[in-house]
Structures are given as structure tokens and as C-alpha cells.
Amino acid sequence: MKYIDEFRDKEIVRKLSDEIHRVSRKPVAFMEVCGGHTHAIQKFGIPSLLPDHISLLSGPGCPVCVSSTRYVDQAVAFSRLPDVIITTFGDMIRIPGSTSSLDREKAAGHDIRIVYSALDAVKIAQANPGKRVIFLGIGFETTAPATAAAMQVAHRLKVENFFLFSAHKVMPPAMEALIDEGVKLDGYIAPGHVSTVTGHVIYQSIPGKFGLAVVISGFEPVDVLQSILLLVKQVETNSPRVEIQYGRVVLPEGNKPARDLMYEVYEPRDDWWRGLGMLPDSGLGLREKYAGHDAESIIPVEVEPTREPRGCICGAVLKGISKPMECPxxxxxxxxxxxxxxxxxxPEGACQAYYKYHR
Amino acid sequence: MKKEDIVLLNHGSGGKMAHELIRNLFFRHFDNEVLTSETDSAILDVGDGQLAFTTDSYVVNPLFFPGGNIGKLAVCGTVNDLSVSGAKPEALSVSFILEEGFLLSDLEKIVISMAETAREAGVAVVTGDTKVVEHGKCDKIFINTSGVGWLSREKKKISYGTGVAPGDIIMLNGTLGDHGITVLAARESLEMSPDLQSDCAPLNGLIQHVFETGAAVKFMRDPTRGGLATVLCELAETLQNGIELEEENIPVSPVVRGACEVFGYDPLYLANEGKVVMVVAEKDADSVLTALREHPLGQEAVMIGQITENHPGKVVLRTEIGGNRIVDMLAGEQLPRIC
Structure with missing residues (x-):
């Protein structure tokens, strides 16, 4: 299959693995920021192809994982209101809130529907004019433009019963915060699809300010191994910079129309990340023009007091400080x-990836 | 179990939650040796013979899909559960729960297809039941089938896998995931290749053909809900042996592979309705493979792995790129009702 088979070629994989073994001398830790990378690394058994002194840490790039318990609680509260339909991506419905979760609310009879895109949610709103349809907007620069496009459609067509409950976030503040927190890293396997939109400019401060290697990587095994090789070479030659491995998809300048679309609909705001806390300008809220579709301000709801699960070290896992198996x-x-x-x-969460593929 | 616990969709997934429900609730109260041996069919001593007895309910949505419908599925599913126990299916019961307002012409289409499939499998539908519920109290039609079949004493071991030993070879009669992806595509109205259809088929002919070679089949299971991964994880756990799989030997059609890439599914966990996993001694492997490939339902049969003394209780997959990873049971994926 084109664009898959050639990037899973056993012979190329073996050569890359051999080359990494040959070049790599220093013990290093690289963080894959994106949950898609975490999943691919575990699914293909990539750690078994690397020298023991290269460790891979999972980062905060799984959208549902970094969403706060409070966000889940508020979604649960919305779902219990009369005449509300909650529309969401599949993963979200199983995230535990303080005392419930969306799948429990669904089982209890509330109207919660899994969609594959925000536009599907707009269609549901058009088909159910008597209901308030709330889309749970999660994800980074990759999904935020798609939600923004759906918002523009809803606004233009005057679909007044379509609402967004935004937990959209942007990646760079989290990547800087991790280094500020003192996580010991030598480089980042930077998110491929986020970079499709942003371009490489958002990472420039990381080699400059912190001296870390950065390679924007694709998601197939050959991509990941080649990115690790590039990172190792940057470390061994002490020349940290931003490189693009995923050149077949990521342009240095990114996708300007998608960025314009994003910032026409959203404005930056402070946002809370599981594990990292409140990060300035790391979230995306709706601009004034779209305030009529903002679930948070238009649909009042009482949210239960937040109860974080006891003993869970998700936060430390998301920061790469702990591996999932270190959690009691x-x-x-x-x-x-x-x-x-x-x-x-x-499936993009570090704990599930380790549970499924690595125990 | 806490008082406020409720049934969730994942309790029916065929994965971990379903297992917990079965063990912690049904086994606890229905406790008996036949049930708790967890075979696809119950094996009962009746007179001098062995009777295999099984039952299954079908709630698939949509009712009609390329390659089959809920009725064909209901006959194949029960015939296959008997067949993989080593039994020759003899007779079926069929029970319908119908929703008020369901089209009689659709019901007839389903019944005609059931009758054709039963004829193909050489079994008779000998008893049945019909209930009709008010509009909205069920989703158009639910079907339950039960079945019985005789088996010889030496085949009793097949259900339990007690004869399986390190070195034995694991076989599969064709591509994985065709049924799961077909139903998903039909349900979500996705445009897929016209080549994609459910593999739904009665397997008793294929299995009988393998028996005729005289080879001792040591274990059989049909990888329906939960897929190949779940079957092999259960086997590894029961035997306390390890299982090694070669990903590049596991057949998956290009359409299914493409769909898996798009939706993030793993073919190892997708449902099949016309596939059988067999474990045979290494010395019998070639003759069984030849027999499988002689039959129309086994033309793409392959050896996919081996039983090993290493990593007892675990299934390890050598990935297509040469890495190693653990294969675990399905744990709550968002898949539609597929059977």
C-alpha cells in the first residue's frame, strides 16, 4: 500500500536501527510529544530495536489525556440538561470525571453521540432544531482548524443550536513548560501533524533557549527511526536545531490558510493541562463574533466539585517524569x-500504549 | 460489584469487561463444571456419546450488509461454534424478537437466507419461538439460535486445547477483519471498495475436510468478537504456554488494511464470521495446510505462529518491521454492533 509499505520496510528499518547503534554513544532521553507517536512506537515494538541507553519518554500530546477532570465534569453536567445532545470523538466518552463519565451518562439514557468530525455535529444540530447540540472540541493545532471550519459553517448558515465546548490547546507552551519543570531531556520527537499547520517556526526557541534537539517526525516506523537517528546525530555533534523528517507532509511555513481560519475563530487564553497546571496562552477560546455558539457562556450549568483520582500519577506520566509502570x-x-x-x-495515552504492547 | 454499577456497552464487547461480567456474575451463580470450562459449546456426556450444545444471540446493526444479513449470521455463528468444538452440527432452534412495525418482506428475506445457509451447512431448523414487542422496545429484530451436534470422544479435547504443546503450529484459513470492517462501513454509510464483503460462512464443511486428512486438530476456535488476539490470549492463558505470532504472515486484505489505518483499528481485534484458528502438531502442519487450501473457504490459509515454552501465558507478536510486542485482549474499543 503506497505511503505505508515503503515506510514499514523491514530492510530499511534494520539499516536505520544498525546506524543508530553505530552512531549513538551518549545516554539520551528523547520525548515523543504526540500521542500518535507513542502509539506507533509501542505498536511496532520500536524500543526493542534501539540501544538500551536511548530512552523514549511519552509527552503531553494526547488530547483527551491532558483535558482536565473539570472539563469532563462540565461535559457530564451538560449531558444531563434537558434537550441537549452531546457530540464527541470516541475516546472522550470513557474518560473518568469526578463521579461519572460520559459513557455512564449515555448508559443512563442521556443523548451522547460519537462523531468523526465537527461538521457531523453541525449536521446533527440542523436535523434537531429543538435540541441544543454541544460539540466537545478537543485537540491541538491539528484538529482546531477543522472545528473552526465547522464553526464558520454553523455561523454562516445560522445554525443557532450548535455550540462548542472548547478545550482546544496549542502545543508550544506545553513543550517549554516541560523543560522549565526540569524534565531531563536531550531532544523532542516533535508532532508531525501539528507541524503541518504550524510549520517549524514554533519550535525555534527550543534549540536556541534550551539547547535541545528537535526533529519533526512522521508516524510510520521508518519515520520514527530516521527521526531518532537525526536526533542522535544532533546530540553527538552538539548541534541542536529544528529538522523536518516528515518532509512529505510538513512544509517549513506550515499551512497558512488553516492558521488564519483558526485565529479568525479562536483567541488564545490561559488553559489548564492535566499534569502541567495552568499555562498562559495555551488554550483556544471563541472570539466575540462566535460568542453565541460558546457553550460555556450561553448554557449555564452547575458543575460538581472536582475530585482527582487518588494515587493516579497521570500528571507525572504526561511530563515524562514517570513511566506508566511506576504508577501504583x-x-x-x-x-x-x-x-x-x-x-x-x-489508544494514544501512554498508559494504554504501555499496557497493550509493552508489559 | 457496587450497588450503583450499571451495564455498559463494553460489557458486550467480547473483551475484558465481558469476561469480568461472565466470571463475576454468571459463573458465580450458575456455577458448574461444564459452564466454567469456557468452551464455545458445552460438551455433555449423553449415553455413550458426546453432545455439543451452544447458543448465541444476534443484534447486528445494520440488518443487511454486503456478504450477509442478521439471519445468515445467526445460522453461521451457531453452526461454527459447534463445528470448532469438533462436532457435526445436527439441528438448530431459532427465536425471533420482533419490533412492532418491522417490514414482513424484510423478515422474509432474512428467513430465506437462514434457510439457504442451513441447507448449505446440512443442518435443520427444528424448533423456534416468536415474540413481538412494542415499537421502540427493541431495534427491529433480534435473533437467538441454539444448536446441537454429536462428536466423537477423541474430539472432546479440541474445545479445551488440552493436547496443545510447545512446538505446535497455529493456522488461520484466510484474511482477518472482513466482517468487522464491512459492518462498520455499512453502518456508517462509508464508500468502500465493492470487493469488501463479510466473510460470514458456515465452516463445518471446511473443518470436516481437514478431519478427513486424519490429522489430529488439537484446538479450534472461531475468532468472532474480540478477534484473533482474544482467541490466542485466552489460549495462552489457559495453557500457560507462550504464543509467538509473525505479523507479516497474518493475511489482511488491502481494503481492510486501509480502513484500519484510517480508523486506527488493529486487524487482530476485528470480528470475523467465517474464520477458524487451528492448532496442530508440527508434523501435521503441511497436510492440514494443504487440506485447508483445497476448500473454497481456505484458499488463503496460512501458518501464522507457534506455541512456545517462552513467556508463558503471553502472546508476543513479531511486528512487520521486526520489533517485538505483547498482544493483549481487547479492552473497550468503540466498535459497532457486529453480530
Whole structure:
């Protein structure tokens, strides 16, 4: 299959693995920021192809994992209101809130529907004029423009019963915050699809300010291994910079129309990240023009007091400080069937990826 | 179990939550040796013979999909559960729960297809039941089928896999995931290749053909809900042996592979309705493979892995790029009702 087979070629993989073994001398830790990378790395068994002194840490790039418990609680509260339809991507419905989750609310009879895009949610709103349709907007620069496009459509067509509950976030503040927190890193495997929109400019401060290597990577095994090789070379020659491995998709300047669309609809605001806390200008809220579609301001709802799960170290896992198996709950209490923390729910979450592929 | 716990969709997924429900609730109260041996069919001693007895309910949405419909599925599913137990299916019961307002012409289409499939499998539908519920109390039509079949004493081991030993070879009769992706595509009205259709088929002919080679089949299971991964994880756990799989030997059609890439599914967990996993001794592997490939339902049969003394209780996959990883049971994926 084109664009898949050639990037999973066993012979190329072996050569890259050999080259990494040959070039790499210093013990290093690289963080894959994006949950898609975490999943691919575990699914293909990439750690088994690397020297022991290269460790890969999972970062905060799984959208549902970094969403706050409070966000889930508020979505649950919305779902219990009369005449409300909650529309969401699949992963979100199993994230535990303080005392409930969306799948429990769905089982209790509330109208919660899984959609594949925000535009589907707009269509549901058009088909159900008597209902308030709330789309749970999660994700980074990759998904935010798509939600923005749906918002523009709803606004233009005057679909007044379509609302966004935004937890959209942007990546760079989190990547800088991790270094500020003292996480010991030598380089970032930077998110491929976020960079499609942003371009490479958003990472420029990381080699400059912090001396870390950065490679924007694709998601197939050959991509990931080639990115690791580029990172190793940057470290060994002490020449940190931003490189693009994923050149077949990522342009240096990114996708300007998508960025324009994003910032026409949203404005930056401070946002709360699981594990990292409140980060300035890391979230995306709706601009005044779209305030009529903002679930948070238009639909008043009482949200229960937040109760964080006891013993769960999701925060430390998201920061790359701890590996999932260092959590006292991992496997014993917290499993994909009975998740305690968000990192165990999503296939992109570090805990689920370790649970499925690496125990 | 806490008082406020409720049934969730994942309790029916065929994965971990379903297992917990079965073990912690049904086994606890229905406790008996036949049930708790967890075979696809119950194996009962009746007179001098062995009777295999099984039941299954079908709630697939949509009712009609390329390659089959809920009725064909209901006959194949029960015939296959009997067949993989080593039994020759003899007779089926069919029970319908119908929603008021359901089109009689659709019901007839389903019944005609059930009758054709039963004829193809050489079984008779000998008893049944019909209930009609008010509009909105069920989703158009639900079907339950039960079935019985005889098996010889030496085949009793097949259900339990008690004869399986390190070195034995694991076989599969064709591509994975065709049924799961077909139903998903039909349900979501996705445009897929016209080549894509459910593999739904009665497997008793294929299995009988393998038996005729005289080879001792040591274990069989049909990888329906939960897929190949779940079957092999259960086997590894029961045997306390390890299983090694070669990803590049596991057949997946290009359409299914493409759909898996798009939706993020793993073919190892997708449902099949016309596939059988067999474990045979290494010395029998070639003759069984030849027999499988002689039959129309086994033309793409392959050896996919081996039983090993290493990593007891675990299934390890050598990935297509040469890495290693653990394969675990399905844990709550968002898949539609597929059977």
C-alpha cells in the first residue's frame, strides 16, 4: 500500500536501527510529544530495536489525556440538561470525571453521540432544531482548524443550536513548560501533524533557549527511526536545531490558510493541562463574533466539585517524569477496561500504549 | 460489584469487561463444571456419546450488509461454534424478537437466507419461538439460535486445547477483519471498495475436510468478537504456554488494511464470521495446510505462529518491521454492533 509499505520496510528499518547503534554513544532521553507517536512506537515494538541507553519518554500530546477532570465534569453536567445532545470523538466518552463519565451518562439514557468530525455535529444540530447540540472540541493545532471550519459553517448558515465546548490547546507552551519543570531531556520527537499547520517556526526557541534537539517526525516506523537517528546525530555533534523528517507532509511555513481560519475563530487564553497546571496562552477560546455558539457562556450549568483520582500519577506520566509502570495503580487497579486516569483511556495515552504492547 | 454499577456497552464487547461480567456474575451463580470450562459449546456426556450444545444471540446493526444479513449470521455463528468444538452440527432452534412495525418482506428475506445457509451447512431448523414487542422496545429484530451436534470422544479435547504443546503450529484459513470492517462501513454509510464483503460462512464443511486428512486438530476456535488476539490470549492463558505470532504472515486484505489505518483499528481485534484458528502438531502442519487450501473457504490459509515454552501465558507478536510486542485482549474499543 503506497505511503505505508515503503515506510514499514523491514530492510530499511534494520539499516536505520544498525546506524543508530553505530552512531549513538551518549545516554539520551528523547520525548515523543504526540500521542500518535507513542502509539506507533509501542505498536511496532520500536524500543526493542534501539540501544538500551536511548530512552523514549511519552509527552503531553494526547488530547483527551491532558483535558482536565473539570472539563469532563462540565461535559457530564451538560449531558444531563434537558434537550441537549452531546457530540464527541470516541475516546472522550470513557474518560473518568469526578463521579461519572460520559459513557455512564449515555448508559443512563442521556443523548451522547460519537462523531468523526465537527461538521457531523453541525449536521446533527440542523436535523434537531429543538435540541441544543454541544460539540466537545478537543485537540491541538491539528484538529482546531477543522472545528473552526465547522464553526464558520454553523455561523454562516445560522445554525443557532450548535455550540462548542472548547478545550482546544496549542502545543508550544506545553513543550517549554516541560523543560522549565526540569524534565531531563536531550531532544523532542516533535508532532508531525501539528507541524503541518504550524510549520517549524514554533519550535525555534527550543534549540536556541534550551539547547535541545528537535526533529519533526512522521508516524510510520521508518519515520520514527530516521527521526531518532537525526536526533542522535544532533546530540553527538552538539548541534541542536529544528529538522523536518516528515518532509512529505510538513512544509517549513506550515499551512497558512488553516492558521488564519483558526485565529479568525479562536483567541488564545490561559488553559489548564492535566499534569502541567495552568499555562498562559495555551488554550483556544471563541472570539466575540462566535460568542453565541460558546457553550460555556450561553448554557449555564452547575458543575460538581472536582475530585482527582487518588494515587493516579497521570500528571507525572504526561511530563515524562514517570513511566506508566511506576504508577501504583498500573495494571493492578487501572486497566483499559477500568481506567482511573485519562492516560489509560485513549489508544494514544501512554498508559494504554504501555499496557497493550509493552508489559 | 457496587450497588450503583450499571451495564455498559463494553460489557458486550467480547473483551475484558465481558469476561469480568461472565466470571463475576454468571459463573458465580450458575456455577458448574461444564459452564466454567469456557468452551464455545458445552460438551455433555449423553449415553455413550458426546453432545455439543451452544447458543448465541444476534443484534447486528445494520440488518443487511454486503456478504450477509442478521439471519445468515445467526445460522453461521451457531453452526461454527459447534463445528470448532469438533462436532457435526445436527439441528438448530431459532427465536425471533420482533419490533412492532418491522417490514414482513424484510423478515422474509432474512428467513430465506437462514434457510439457504442451513441447507448449505446440512443442518435443520427444528424448533423456534416468536415474540413481538412494542415499537421502540427493541431495534427491529433480534435473533437467538441454539444448536446441537454429536462428536466423537477423541474430539472432546479440541474445545479445551488440552493436547496443545510447545512446538505446535497455529493456522488461520484466510484474511482477518472482513466482517468487522464491512459492518462498520455499512453502518456508517462509508464508500468502500465493492470487493469488501463479510466473510460470514458456515465452516463445518471446511473443518470436516481437514478431519478427513486424519490429522489430529488439537484446538479450534472461531475468532468472532474480540478477534484473533482474544482467541490466542485466552489460549495462552489457559495453557500457560507462550504464543509467538509473525505479523507479516497474518493475511489482511488491502481494503481492510486501509480502513484500519484510517480508523486506527488493529486487524487482530476485528470480528470475523467465517474464520477458524487451528492448532496442530508440527508434523501435521503441511497436510492440514494443504487440506485447508483445497476448500473454497481456505484458499488463503496460512501458518501464522507457534506455541512456545517462552513467556508463558503471553502472546508476543513479531511486528512487520521486526520489533517485538505483547498482544493483549481487547479492552473497550468503540466498535459497532457486529453480530
Amino acid at each position: 495503580l498500573f495494571v493492578r487497579v487501572c486497566t483499559p477496561a477500568t481506567p482511573v486516569g485519562a492516560c489509560m483511556v485513549s
